Amino acid sequence: MDGPDDRISERIGERIVELRSLIGHHDERYHEADEPEIPDADYDALLVELRALEADHPGLVTPDSPTQRVGAAGRSTFTEVAHRVPMRSLDNAFDVEELRAWSERVVKRLAVNGEASADADEDDGTPPVTWACELKFDGLAVSIRYEDGVLVQAATRGDGRVGEDVTANVRTIDDVPERLADGAPAVVEVRGEVYLGLSAFAALNAAQEAAGDKTYVNPRNTAAGSLRQKDPAVTATRDLSFWAYQLGEVVGGPEPSSHHETLRWLSDLGLPVDGHVASFDDFDDVVAHVGAVEAARHDLDFEIDGVVVKVDDLALQDSLGFTARAPRWAIAYKLPPEERTTRLLDIEVSIGPGGQATPFARLEPVFVGGSTVAAATLHNADQVAVKDVRPGDTVVVRKAGDVIPEVLRPVLSERPAGLAPWVFPTACPACDEPLVRPEGEAATFCVNHACPRQVRGRIEHFVSRGAMDIEGFGEQRVDLFVGEGLLDDVAGVFALDYDRIAGWEGFGETSVENLRRAVETSRERPLGRLLFGLRIPHVGTTVADLLATAFGHLDGLQAASIEDLEAVEGLGPIIAASVHEWLRQARNVDLLGRLRTAGVNLEAPVTDPGDEVNQVLAGMAIVVTGTLGGHSRDGAKAAIVARGGKSPGSVSAKTTALVAGEGGGSKLVKAEELGVPILDEAAFDRLLASGILPG
Ligand code: IVH
Numbered sequence: 001m002d003g004p005d006d007r008i009s010e011r012i013g014e015r016i017v018e019l020r021s022l023i024g025h026h027d028e029r030y031h032e033a034d035e036p037e038i039p040d041a042d043y044d045a046l047l048v049e050l051r052a053l054e055a056d057h058p059g060l061v062t063p064d065s066p067t068q069r070v071g072a073a074g075r076s077t078f079t080e081v082a083h084r085v086p087m088r089s090l091d092n093a094f095d096v097e098e099l100r101a102w103s104e105r106v107v108k109r110l111a112v113n114g115e116a117s118a119d120a121d122e123d124d125g126t127p128p129v130t131w132a133c134e135l136k137f138d139g140l141a142v143s144i145r146y147e148d149g150v151l152v153q154a155a156t157r158g159d160g161r162v163g164e165d166v167t168a169n170v171r172t173i174d175d176v177p178e179r180l181a182d183g184a185p186a187v188v189e190v191r192g193e194v195y196l197g198l199s200a201f202a203a204l205n206a207a208q209e210a211a212g213d214k215t216y217v218n219p220r221n222t223a224a225g226s227l228r229q230k231d232p233a234v235t236a237t238r239d240l241s242f243w244a245y246q247l248g249e250v251v252g253g254p255e256p257s258s259h260h261e262t263l264r265w266l267s268d269l270g271l272p273v274d275g276h277v278a279s280f281d282d283f284d285d286v287v288a289h290v291g292a293v294e295a296a297r298h299d300l301d302f303e304i305d306g307v308v309v310k311v312d313d314l315a316l317q318d319s320l321g322f323t324a325r326a327p328r329w330a331i332a333y334k335l336p337p338e339e340r341t342t343r344l345l346d347i348e349v350s351i352g353p354g355g356q357a358t359p360f361a362r363l364e365p366v367f368v369g370g371s372t373v374a375a376a377t378l379h380n381a382d383q384v385a386v387k388d389v390r391p392g393d394t395v396v397v398r399k400a401g402d403v404i405p406e407v408l409r410p411v412l413s414e415r416p417a418g419l420a421p422w423v424f425p426t427a428c429p430a431c432d433e434p435l436v437r438p439e440g441e442a443a444t445f446c447v448n449h450a451c452p453r454q455v456r457g458r459i460e461h462f463v464s465r466g467a468m469d470i471e472g473f474g475e476q477r478v479d480l481f482v483g484e485g486l487l488d489d490v491a492g493v494f495a496l497d498y499d500r501i502a503g504w505e506g507f508g509e510t511s512v513e514n515l516r517r518a519v520e521t522s523r524e525r526p527l528g529r530l531l532f533g534l535r536i537p538h539v540g541t542t543v544a545d546l547l548a549t550a551f552g553h554l555d556g557l558q559a560a561s562i563e564d565l566e567a568v569e570g571l572g573p574i575i576a577a578s579v580h581e582w583l584r585q586a587r588n589v590d591l592l593g594r595l596r597t598a599g600v601n602l603e604a605p606v607t608d609p610g611d612e613v614n615q616v617l618a619g620m621a622i623v624v625t626g627t628l629g630g631h632s633r634d635g636a637k638a639a640i641v642a643r644g645g646k647s648p649g650s651v652s653a654k655t656t657a658l659v660a661g662e663g664g665g666s667k668l669v670k671a672e673e674l675g676v677p678i679l680d681e682a683a684f685d686r687l688l689a690s691g692i693l694p695g
Pocket of ligand 1: 137
């Protein structure tokens with residue numbers, strides 16, 4: 001019999017294999033696909049854990065371990081660079097009203113600061129402000145440091161205080177001079193945007209296609225991925241460009257008194273400065289200018305996502321200063337979501353894991369909102385009818401950032417004669433069983449629980465990250481296993497016939513072993529994950545965790561009456577009824593029985609009352625806005641509530657603080673007006689830990 005030591009070594013061996021496979025997966029997401037799934041810090045933690053285990057068990061180190069790769073210093077193969085002058089972000093204005101409101105705040109603050117100069121408007125003491133407008137380039141910010149005119153360092157923005165050293169990669173960019181023109185100061189840090197031009201992006205994708213390789217999704221992510229290549233030779237093939245727009249640290253040299261003088265100086269030093277800069281004294285002209293830029297955005301060979309308006313006078317900039325995250329003297333006017341027309345080739349219906357039949361448009365591919373769109377959702381039968389879009393129509397498509405593309409309307413003047421309206425199909429495209437629209441509902445469903453599309457969807461969800469999180473069990477494998485008749489429901493995941501799989505292409509010994517181990521490990525996931533994985537109607541991660549904590553074990557949950565369920569804090573009658581009914585349906589009782597037999601963990605972890613987080617935010621009202629890197633919006637709110645605080649949806653005089661992530665808009669303005677402290681993410685993390693607001 002194995003002794004405990006053997007079992008421990010076996011577990012360590014398993015964890016090492018798991019870590020290597022995870023790191024391999026995330027390397028692929030990061031370096032090949034340019035689509036990292038986890039933050040750098042999480043990736044680095046995996047490597048640190050692997051290194052520590054290998055250091056304790058040198059016998060388990062293999063030559064192919066990621067720790068053995070040359071230059072493997074974690075995902076941040078790049079050394080850190082502390083920015084001597086922080087690289088700040090910009091606040092956003094999403095419409096002309098917000099833009100004007102910003103200009104009014106600027107003028108008011110300048111007047112309060114006593115900046116109303118002698119030539120101020122006599123009636124109201126309003127100081128004259130010149131507004132400098134430039135394009136908001138959609139790339140990634142870098143700071144390039146020149147000493148005595150020679151490029152010595154280039155760094156990414158990072159968190160604004162510390163970035164990554166990408167000097168070798170930036171040197172490959174043709175636009176970036178190695179040496180500045182004569183007269184360069186002792187030190188000058190040039191801030192600007194690295195981007196991939198649209199024609200360079202198209203050429204890169206054409207080359208990828210010709211080589212039979214995967215094409216890139218959009219220029220911005222490709223530029224970011226290219227700049228963070230480990231091998232500068234790869235960056236050099238990407239044809240990146242650069243626009244300079246701001247100064248960081250400067251020692252010596254002339255002292256420009258305005259932003260437009262700064263730009264002229266940068267250009268004189270030999271740096272690329274975009275020609276679409278314009279200055280206006282009258283804010284109406286600024287508003288007209290942003291309209292003109294919007295109309296002309298497609299004439300550019302690079303992507304922009306807005307117009308940056310800056311107070312031109314640097315002395316006035318100084319007087320205005322900064323908020324916690326952004327200058328008061330500048331704002332990013334974000335262009336509204338982009339719209340394009342294209343041909344609607346066909347309307348098809350996709351079947352979701354719950355059987356929902358969703359119509360979607362197949363489109364002639366069109367580049368809109370930063371990526372190529374070939375399909376867009378049409379939501380439901382009513383939406384198609386209301387929009388009256390028909391296969392063969394020319395349609396208007398909209399996409400904003402990462403938002404799912406949408407078909408807005410047909411261009412009726414271009415509708416070919418005799419085009420028939422689209423009719424919702426009556427049979428499921430996957431299993432040919434009837435599609436049914438329940439009375440009073442907008443959605444239509446395939447009612448066949450055994451429909452292969454539904455089966456796949458349920459299993460894909462079950463194995464996904466938020467649920468049982470089975471590494472190496474992606475959509476393609478689910479498709480394959482279901483298609484080959486190896487799997488027909490989620491319990492089958494624990495009864496896979498590995499002997500059969502082992503013979504298939506792409507399933508080498510290690511790969512099958514990794515999969516087997518990943519499935520085994522997942523058996524131990526806590527009850528909340530299992531419940532979420534089962535796709536019980538109305539049960540998302542939060543409700544799943546509430547149920548798991550309240551009942552502790554599946555037995556308790558199965559025995560619970562509707563009243564017991566309703567008594568759970570956070571559960572309303574609709575959810576309670578839905579859970580109660582689901583647990584009593586014969587096929588679900590059978591499924592739970594098979595999961596039980598398969599040895600899946602049915603318990604919630606016992607929480608030690610000592611684990612409860614300290615109620616450090618009791619009595620505080622903390623509003624969250626914008627996108628935070630390390631927390632989802634809901635996660636941030638939950639963290640506040642778990643510490644005894646409240647997280648209302650809007651800022652008022654009672655708000656203790658506003659946590660502002662990337663892209664916060666009107667809440668920031670309100671907070672500033674009311675003098676509510678604004679916290680960046682780092683300050684928020686400190687607040688969560690200590691309950692102390694920064695002084
Ligand atoms: S100025 C202290 N000017 O937008 C002010 N930023 O959303 C620093 N950006 O991090 C920024 N074009 O990456 C400035 N003409 C421009 C810009 C610009 C693009 C980016 C930059 C910044 C982000 C903020």
